[in-house]
Amino acid sequence: MTKCKSEPVGLPHRAPCMVKSQSLCSTMDIKLRESHGRWSWRRPRTWIIGLTVLVVVMATSVLLHFRHHLLWKYKLQPLIGRIEPVPVSPMPVAGPTPGWYRCRIGPLSLRLPPKLVEKGKRSAQGGAISFQDDDLIISIVMPRSDDSVSEALRVLNATSPNRHWSSYTQFRVDTYRADSDAFQWSMSSEEAREFNLRMATVFATRSSKHISVETRFDEEIEGLLAFDVDPRAVFSWQTTDGRMGAFMVIGSKNGPLDPRLVREICQSLQVDELGEVPATRSKQELLQILESIEAVPEE
Numbered sequence: 001m002t003k004c005k006s007e008p009v010g011l012p013h014r015a016p017c018m019v020k021s022q023s024l025c026s027t028m029d030i031k032l033r034e035s036h037g038r039w040s041w042r043r044p045r046t047w048i049i050g051l052t053v054l055v056v057v058m059a060t061s062v063l064l065h066f067r068h069h070l071l072w073k074y075k076l077q078p079l080i081g082r083i084e085p086v087p088v089s090p091m092p093v094a095g096p097t098p099g100w101y102r103c104r105i106g107p108l109s110l111r112l113p114p115k116l117v118e119k120g121k122r123s124a125q126g127g128a129i130s131f132q133d134d135d136l137i138i139s140i141v142m143p144r145s146d147d148s149v150s151e152a153l154r155v156l157n158a159t160s161p162n163r164h165w166s167s168y169t170q171f172r173v174d175t176y177r178a179d180s181d182a183f184q185w186s187m188s189s190e191e192a193r194e195f196n197l198r199m200a201t202v203f204a205t206r207s208s209k210h211i212s213v214e215t216r217f218d219e220e221i222e223g224l225l226a227f228d229v230d231p232r233a234v235f236s237w238q239t240t241d242g243r244m245g246a247f248m249v250i251g252s253k254n255g256p257l258d259p260r261l262v263r264e265i266c267q268s269l270q271v272d273e274l275g276e277v278p279a280t281r282s283k284q285e286l287l288q289i290l291e292s293i294e295a296v297p298e299e
Contacts, residue, residue, distance in 0.1 A: 068192035069185055076196055080203045083180040088173055091214035091225055095264035102296050104272065105129050106142055106289040107244075111268035113261065117295050124286035128248075129293070135254050138265070142281055142289065143246040156201075160194050169215075169222040169238060175202045176213050176224075216267065225266050231256050235266040244277050 063070075101117040103110060112131065120133040128141045156171060165171040178198055187195065209228040216223040216237070223237035231252040238245030248269075250262050278285075 065189050066185075066192075068189055068196055069183075069187065072183060072192065072196050072199070076199060077180070077183075080180070080199055083178055083199060083202055085179045086176040086206075086210050086213055086226075088176050088213045088215065091216050091263055091267065093263075094260045094267060096268075096298070097264060098299060100264075100298055102268075102298050104294040105140060106292075107271060107273035107277075108140070108143070109268075109270045109272050110140075110265060111298065112138070112265065112295075114297070122290060122293070124283070124290040127281060127286070129286065129290055135252060137251045137253065138248060140248040141246040142286070143244040143271075143277055144280060160197065163194065167222055167238070167240075167242065169217075169224060169236075172205070172224055172236070173213075173215060174198075175206055176210070178202045214263070220271060221269060223266065223269070225262065227257075227259070227262075233257055233262045235262075235269070237269065239271055244271060 096111065097113075099114050100111045101114060103112050103117065106129075113136070116131050116133050116136055116138065120131045120136075123130045123132075126139075127144075128139045130137065130139045132138070152168065156165065163174075165174065175198070180199060183192075183195060207226070207228070209230065210226040211229055212227050214225040214227075216225070220240060221237050222240055223235055225233060225235045227233050233250045234247055235250070236245075236247040248266075250257065250265065281289075
């Protein structure tokens with residue numbers, strides 16, 4: 001008697017096609033999981049690289065914007081130190097005092113006190129004609145042509161698009177008003193660059209002894225009278241056309257200077273000859289100017 005193999009009760013009959021289909025799905029599922037694992041690992045790495053690039057670009061942009069600010073804060077300021085503004089005002093009118101002399105010295109003329117002219121000693125050295133008595137000393141530097149001043153003004157205007165100076169004297173007035181405390185982080189990059197240039201120029205050209213400055217601007221002369229801590233004053237000047245310029249130093253041997261006397265001398269300065277100005281003067285030429293000085297008393 002033949003025995004039949006019976007299927008287990010409750011288990012459905014599985015067709016061969018169903019087995020193959022389930023096997024194929026399992027294989028695809030495994031591949032999808034592997035592919036998803038590789039993608040999920042690469043995605044964070046790409047995101048990190050993109051973020052890093054963005055941070056680098058932003059940091060570079062910030063550094064480029066603040067490069068002149070950082071230059072001032074960590075390089076120039078420790079070197080230059082504190083720069084305080086010097087009071088600048090128009091020179092008060094002084095004189096004329098009766099009895100002074102109108103002295104013609106080379107291409108220049110100016111008024112001097114009688115004691116200095118009548119009893120004082122005269123000398124010529126270092127490119128200057130000097131007068132001195134027992135108290136007062138005046139050294140008058142003879143004017144000369146100097147293209148470097150005009151060139152310096154051209155460079156300053158070219159490198160400072162937000163400012164323009166019509167003369168070197170006006171630029172110097174601006175330097176006396178400079179204040180290192182005016183620095184601000186809110187400055188634009190261009191403003192910070194100009195600020196650095198201005199501070200460096202002030203540090204290189206301005207005397208720390210000057211306590212006040214007075215200006216003279218008229219049709220012929222542009223000048224700055226700077227009073228020092230010492231009993232000394234310096235009057236720097238140039239003609240309005242920029243062709244001629246020089247300076248003179250006024251000092252006292254025995255005490256403080258009389259500001260009215262200094263102002264009267266500086267305000268009296270005139271240029272009588274506007275001819276060709278030499279770049280240098282020999283000692284012999286200075287001696288000739290010294291010997292040909294004309295002094296005429298004024299009432």
